[in-house]
Amino acid sequence: MHQAQPSPPLEPRPREFPIPELITRRVVRAGLCSGCGACVGLDVSGRASMEQTLQGPVPQFPADIVLDGRAFDCCPGKGLDYPDLHRRFYGAAPRNWLTGPTVCVRTGHATDETIRRASASGGVLSQVLIYLLEQKLVDAAVVVRQGIPTPAEARAVFATSREDILAAAQSVYIPVSTLDKLRELEPGKRYAMTCLPDQAAALRWLQLSDHPQAQQVKFVLGPYTGTALYPAAIRSFLRSCGVAGDDAITSLKWRAGEWPGYLEIRTQSGRIVRSNKFYYNYLIPFFITRNSLQNMDFANEFCDLSVGDAWSPVFESKGGGYSVITTRTAGMETIIQRMITEGLLTTEPIDELKATEMHGHMIDFKKRGGYLRNQIRQRLGLPAADFGMKPQPLPCSRVMVELVISGLFLVGSLAISHWIVERIPERVIGPLFNRLRLAWKSASKPTKRKGLGNLTMIPTRRDT
Ligand SMILES: Cc1cc2nc3c(=O)[nH]c(=O)nc-3n(C[C@H](O)[C@H](O)[C@H](O)COP(=O)(O)OP(=O)(O)OC[C@H]3O[C@@H](n4cnc5c(N)ncnc54)[C@H](O)[C@@H]3O)c2cc1C
Ligand code: SF4
Structure with a gap:
């Protein structure tokens, strides 16, 4: 392991609630769990488990389980400093x-x-x-x-x-x-x-x-x-390709073929469905994980x-x-x-x-967008992750762009949006989304790149 400057080992902080209850209440039920598995990895009894759900893997704790305070303190779902x-x-x-x-x-x-x-x-x-x-x-x-x-x-x-x-x-x-x-x-x-x-x-x-x-x-x-x-994206994609719900998947590759590759799914009935990497990106606004x-x-x-x-x-x-x-x-x-x-x-x-x-767009999406999205949730009174830092500069124009992006993700996450998108064939929605993505990328580039070269992070006080 990399040797850092000597610093005292991190100590779990004392908590007023049992740790499994704290994790379940503050992270899992709050919708913040990233499914990393760390809290379950710390269960020495081997009885906690990661349960597969529509939102990906989430921890499950038997009622009487005792966990080390580190299981909460190391949790990246609530955020880490x-x-x-x-x-x-x-x-x-x-x-x-x-x-x-x-x-x-x-x-x-x-x-x-x-x-x-x-x-x-x-x-x-x-x-x-x-x-x-x-x-x-x-x-x-x-x-x-x-x-x-x-x-x-x-x-x-x-x-x-x-x-x-x-x-x-x-x-x-x-x-x-x-x-x-x-x-x-x-x-x-x-x-x-x-x-x-x-x-x-x-x-x-x-x-x-x-x-x-x-x-x-x-x-x-x-x-x-x-x-x-989210895993539900796979079946949604297949429905857009006209594959029947009972046609079992026999193989799936996310980056098959020549780089950058394509999504390739084979099914029991012999169907082989392929979608260019940039085309199946249309699933992102509808199924992006928290x-x-x-x-x-x-x-x-x-x-x-x-x-x-x-x-x-x-x-x-x-x-x-x-x-x-x-x-x-x-x-x-x-x-x-x-x-x-x-x-x-x-x-x-x-x-x-x-x-x-x-990767300028994605760096901005995470560093400034991630911060803004967590702030928006907090201001709406929703549980939000806290990474103990604030990006600087953060121009007003960037905040406006984020409101548009977050609005689109919110609409995309609705069941009605899923219902609609599955009725549009992948051969139509894939290329259409790609054109819209490139147009949006180019229109928002001046705002998203503004100040990015000088981006720094200001430490903020955390309250977990
Ligand atoms: C969810 C996700 C999002 C990504 N987004 C971007 C992006 O926006 N921009 C970008 O440039 N690159 C992105 N990547 C990285 C890119 O897809 C390649 O993984 C990366 O370039 C490494 O390629 P490689 O050929 O060296 O990896 P490979 O030689 O193909 O090896 C991949 C390794 O990664 C591990 N791996 C794969 N998926 C996961 C996972 N979900 N969790 C943990 N380990 C995993 C596998 O164990 C495997 O050993 C993303 C990857 C993932 C998994
Ligand atoms: S440590 Fe946190 S993010 Fe990771 S699985 Fe447990 S609750 Fe989820």
């Missing part, structure tokens, strides 16, 4: 809040074309995980795999071989808990884990509180994370290695799959340098601010 976590883990606040702390930013891909083409963008996460296993730097990796336990579902699984890692390649865009796996880690073994931003932050919080299983995770890797979808709206971390700032798609006209015209590769700790940087020297990764350095131009 990010400036404090940065200071404790990295020893300082990021010098640039667009990418988070970095050692080096590169673009590139796995040199092995089989790995590259099996993966979401450049196959970097899969290649690094394989390297960690083959070099015996870890004994196993916790990865997220589509198709477990059924083709339409996904779960975190243990991977101990190259084949296991490749079976879990590609992004999974529905919520999957990973930190509940902590209680299954074998004593004395070392692990790598792939995490979304909320999960990586909770894991770092636990490591800083000297949680023994969390400290067995030696490498945290994760994707840049814009939006994820975690995607409330979390303020796009670039997965608490991972040793964070990887995103290298969206640029140059790479997109070359095809094959390109990633943005961000190392955040010295240990991971050494590993990446070794892999480059050994010819396993093909990379080019890129200025970290230049790299953010590939």
Whole structure:
């Protein structure tokens, strides 16, 4: 694990309510749970579980269960104090809040074309995980795999071989808990884990509180994370493609084929339904998860290695799959340098601010949009996540744009909107949405990018 400046271990705070009740009341019933699994991972009795719901996985606690106060304090659903976590883990606040702390930013891909083409963008996460296993730097990796336990579902699984890692390649865009796996880690073994931003932050919080299983995770890797979808999006998509409700899904890939890939679903009746990555994005306004709206971390700032798609006209015209590769700790940087020297990764350095131009809209969506959406909820008297920071600058025009965006998400979440969209064929709504998305992106670009280059985060007082 990365060694931060010495700081006292995080201590759970005393609470007036039993911890499971507090989590259920303040996070789960409040609709803030991201389904990370950390609270269940801390249940040593093994009786708590993550239950699969239409809103993704949520914790379930038997009535008499006793949980450590850390299960609430590390919860990213209610929010974590990010400036404090940065200071404790990295020893300082990021010098640039667009990418988070970095050692080096590169673009590139796995040199092995089989790995590259099996993966979401450049196959970097899969290649690094394989390297960690083959070099015996870890004994196993916790990865997220589509198709477990059924083709339409996904779960975190243990991977101990190259084949296991490749079976879990590609992004999974529905919520999957990973930190509940902590209680299954074998004593004395070392692990790598792939995490979304909320999960990586909770894991770092636990490591800083000297949680023994969390400290067995030696490498945290994760994707840049814009939006994820509630599982109901899958059936809605199939209805738009005219697939009958009783036609069972036999396989599902979110990023099949040539980068950037397409959603591919095969069904029992032999139907094969495909939708270009940019076309099936039409599902986002209708099925976006609450975690995607409330979390303020796009670039997965608490991972040793964070990887995103290298969206640029140059790479997109070359095809094959390109990633943005961000190392955040010295240990991971050494590993990446070794892999480059050994010819396993093909990379080019890129200025970290230049790299953010590939994701400007999503960075703004998280850093300023996430803050505003949490503020809007709070002002409406609704429970809201608090990440202990406020973006600056935050022009009035950006607030206005957020009211439009949030209004659209609100309308999109209604049952009537789902009913309507499912009646529009995917071949119509996909391209139409893509045109609208590009038009909106270009119209809102001056406002969304205004002041983004100088973005900083002001720590705020938290009250959890
Ligand atoms: C929900 C989500 C939203 C994303 N949004 C963006 C975005 O807006 N912009 C952008 O540039 N990139 C985004 N990405 C990242 C992008 O899709 C690729 O994952 C990334 O470029 C890494 O590609 P790769 O080829 O190196 O990964 P691969 O080599 O294909 O490996 C992917 C690894 O990620 C792990 N993984 C996949 N899904 C999950 C998950 N849900 N939770 C935890 N681990 C997982 C798997 O275990 C696998 O090991 C997103 C990814 C996800 C999962
Ligand atoms: S966000 Fe994670 S820690 Fe918080 S309640 Fe949900 S599963 Fe538990």
